[in-house]
Amino acid sequence: MSTAHISTSTVHTISTALPNIDPLFVDYTAGISALGLANRGYIDDPSATADEHSVAEALADVAAILLDAGGDPHAVQSLCTSLQSRLLARLAAHTPHNTLTRLDSTVHVGAQHHLSSALALVTGPIDLDALTGRRVESKVDRRKLEKAERKIATKLEKKTIKADYQASKLLDPQKSYEEFYMAVNPLQLGNSGQGISKDIKLESIDLSFVGLKILTEASLTLAYGRRYGLVGRNGIGKSTLLRALSRRELAVPTHISILHVEQELSGDDTLAIQAVLDADVWRKHLLLEQSKTNNRLSELDPLLADPASAPSSLVREHQDLDSRLVDIQNKLAEMDSDGAESRAASILAGLGFSQEKQTNPTRSFSGGWRMRLALARALFCNPDLLLLDEPSNMLDVPSIAFLAKYLQTYKSTVLVVSHDRDFLNETVTDIIYQHSERLDAYKGNFSQFYATKEERTRQAIREYEAQMGYRKHLQQFIDKFRYNAAKSSEAQSRIKKLEKLPILEPPERKILTTFKFPDAEKISMPILQMSNVTFGYSPHQIILKKVDIDVQMDSRIGVIGPNGSGKTTLLKLLTEMLEPSSGLVSRHPRLRIAYFAQHHVDSLDLSVSAVTFMSKRWPGKNEEEYRKHLGNFGISGMLGLQQMSTLSGGQKSRVAFACLGLLNPHILVLDEPTNHLDMDAMDALMDACRTFTGGVILVSHDVTFLASVCNQLWLCSNDCVSKFDGTIKDYQKLVTDNADDAGVVKMPIK
Structure with missing residues (x-):
């Protein structure tokens, strides 16, 4: 056979x-x-x-x-x-x-x-x-x-x-938001869990995802009131851990409320501010219960005018309702229910929602704004454990500054997955490093963690190499004199020493991540220009006006500005995805542009592997060539043959970058390229952009990335695009200095 x-x-x-x-x-x-x-x-x-x-x-x-x-x-x-x-x-x-x-x-x-x-x-x-x-x-x-x-x-x-x-556990819950919220966070009246510790200590955590081990016998301790940053390379399982916590698949005590910002809010006719108020399901439920209880008490009061002749069942019912009403009112006071609307409005304003937008229906918002709404709902609920997965991906610089400031005074526990180093440095008090199926805790922000981890790694390597050298020395003596009568006792002594040495695991070696775009073919100037360009969806809805910009083969341009100011529109005009209402966009006839979209996943067929997708979209190479090309962007081994729906967000981004490389571009146009990338991949992308022989124009809210790659900043504001004289740190300071307590920038930036 x-x-x-x-x-x-x-x-x-x-x-x-x-x-x-x-x-x-x-x-x-x-x-x-x-x-x-x-x-x-x-x-x-x-x-x-x-x-x-x-x-x-x-x-x-x-x-x-x-x-x-x-x-x-x-x-x-x-x-x-x-x-x-x-x-x-x-x-x-x-x-x-x-x-x-x-x-x-x-x-x-x-x-x-x-x-x-x-x-x-x-x-x-x-x-x-x-x-x-x-x-x-x-x-x-x-x-x-x-x-x-x-x-x-x-x-x-x-x-x-x-x-x-x-x-x-990883698919969306079949229950409605309200049902799921109440199931995960059961209401506790009476003492409401007061006086009970809200620290979380989990031991012997075993977690897997589609047969891949995420954690093995790991431990996790979250002290109440501290803010933790969860870091680790793409695909290590950080989001899986957050989801397991949010669904109480791990043994989080039931008196600790949990909320996880994971997916955008579905749109309907509910007003934005009402959607935030409705997020606290128990507040909504208790207000309804309070109203029903008061109505029933009003019905019973006339019947109990003479308590002596009233039926005992009605008396007991009245007493029970009175007691329940006290519990409800105490719980509502604990929630600060009376100040809920002003608190919701303040959070929405800090995340970029004007007063007008706060009264718009949720269906009128784009996906990015709905993600902000989901974040606003979580902050409003004020859970004991707030879980955030890459929150800065959906925010502009002013909103990131507001969120960092808001979390600095957050009284409960925060666990945030982020690869934004500045955000982590400003926000967290501790770092949890996920690697090798375990979780390691570090005190301090990201910079402190990185320095400590590097020192720990160097020390572990020194200890391991020293022991290996000592073992080798003992073994050489044993091998040489084991059968020598004069030296046999010394050989036996060394054998015993060798057996007593603790077995050290080889220290984890840093995996070098590299991105490599192909060298750009030289073409003559001019390359890509916009002259007096105006664009609007109608004469009354102008997005950009009178834009002049020139992109060369050595350009490193960063486009900055608040969300909704026209940054993505500018990129789409450069890439011919949109046509200007007036003005001229001129391109070299042989110019090839590679465009990385903010929602790049939509361009990938997640039902097939990366190799299959690339061979269908860009035929002409064999499987080994596609796998080698993917390896240039960190998709190595079996990942290239794995169905893309099983890849992490960062791994999908790497596939998208690999697809850009197959275009052999002269100009890279990147819209939020750092979203979902781990820090090693971000470093690799920064190096690749700096060494690329063509031009780069990008939109990003990551301060570290912009500072490392760009030598020019162009600011989108008030329908205009103008060169910003200063660094990204200067821009960050400008928007922070001119924002009120709610995060709203008072002074328009010109």
Whole structure:
């Protein structure tokens, strides 16, 4: 029986059972399954006998790969059960008797294999023994088969537990927001948990995502009132940890309220400020209960005018309602319900919502503004544990400054995932570093963490290398004098010393992340210019007017300004995605522009792998060339063959940058390129932009990135684009100095 036969048959079976798995992954899995069986002695081995245990092990490997590729756990289990029965039947049919027979002539095994594969494609499974006149009865023991099936089921169950995390916990909750909020944060009347510690201490955390280990026996301690930054490279599982906490999949005490800003608010006719007020579900619920209770008490008061003659049941009901009303009013006072509307308006203003916008329906806002609304709702609810995932991605410089200032006085616990170093330095009191399936705690902001971590790493490397050198020295002496009578006692002494040495784990080596764009072809000037350009969606809705800008091959231009000022519109005019209402945009006839959109994920087909996507969009290379190109942007190993829906946000961004490289551009136009990138990737992108031989024009709110890459700043404000004389730090200081307590910039920036 041939590997080709099993592989071809398995490809068809897997594709039918799991149609959403990327074809490249199906081929790879089929090959692995055939090779796995071959390595266990089942295929192409005339002396092999059917061993159900090894078949179960091989299929468990296949199951793990399919689950990692995003396969449905139940479909994978059914598929493996079907494959097991077929493989065991085929293998048993090819199992020879336990006697050796001398061959009369040489058998060309390869020819038989090709014949088996070719016939199988036309007629289905072929029994070559029957064709040659020798029929062997199946030797499969039914009881052993059932035992092997149970082993597969057990292994798959373990894998399914991991994969189910994706299906049951990472998908959007089926319940409405109100139901989900009340389920995650049960209301506690009476003492309301007062006097109970709100510190969180979790031990022995095990967390997985689609078969990939995120945390193993990790511990997490969050002291109430401190602000923690969660950092780590892309794909390490930071967002997975936040989601597990927000859904109480980890044992967070129930008296601690949790809120997670994860997805944008869905739009409807609800006004923005009302959407924020409604976010505190229990406040809304308690106000309704208070109204109902007061109404019922009003109905009972006339009936209890003479308590002596009133029915005892009504008296008890009145007493119970009185007691409940006190609890409700105490809880509302604890929530500061009376000041809720002014607090909501202040938060919205700080996040860039004018008074007019606060009274607009939520459906009128774009995705970025709806994300701000989601953040405003979370801040308004004031939970005991606030979880933020890359909050600065959706904010401009004034709003980031407001959020940092707001969190500095936040009285509860904050756990924020961010790669914005300035934001972390201004906001957090502690850093939690996620790596190697564990969580390490550091005191201080990001700069302090980085310095401490580097020193810890250097110390660990020194200790490890010193011990390895000492071990080597002892071992050399032992090897030299072990059998020397005069030195045997000394050799034995060193053997004991060697055995007593603690075993040190090799220190984690920093993975060097590099991005590399291809060198730009030289073209003559002018390259890209805008002359007296005006753009508006109507004569009464002008976005930009009288814009003059010149982009050269050595340009490093940063476009800054508040959200809604026309920065993205400017980039779209440069890339011909929009046409100006008046004025001229001139481009060199051979100019190639690579545009990185703020919502770049929309341009990727997440149902296939990065290699498959690139080969369809930019054909002409082989698989190895695409994988090598992806490697230039940190997508290495199996990531290039993995379904893109299973990649993290930062890994999808890396794929998008790799796609830009295939265009061989002269000019890079980047809209918020640092969103979702980890700090190593940001450093790599900064280096790539600085060393790129073409021009760069970008929009970003990341102060570190702008300061590192750009030598020119252009400010979008009041429908105009003008050169800003100063650094990004100067601009940051300007908007901060001219903002009131709510974060609203009083003085228009010119």
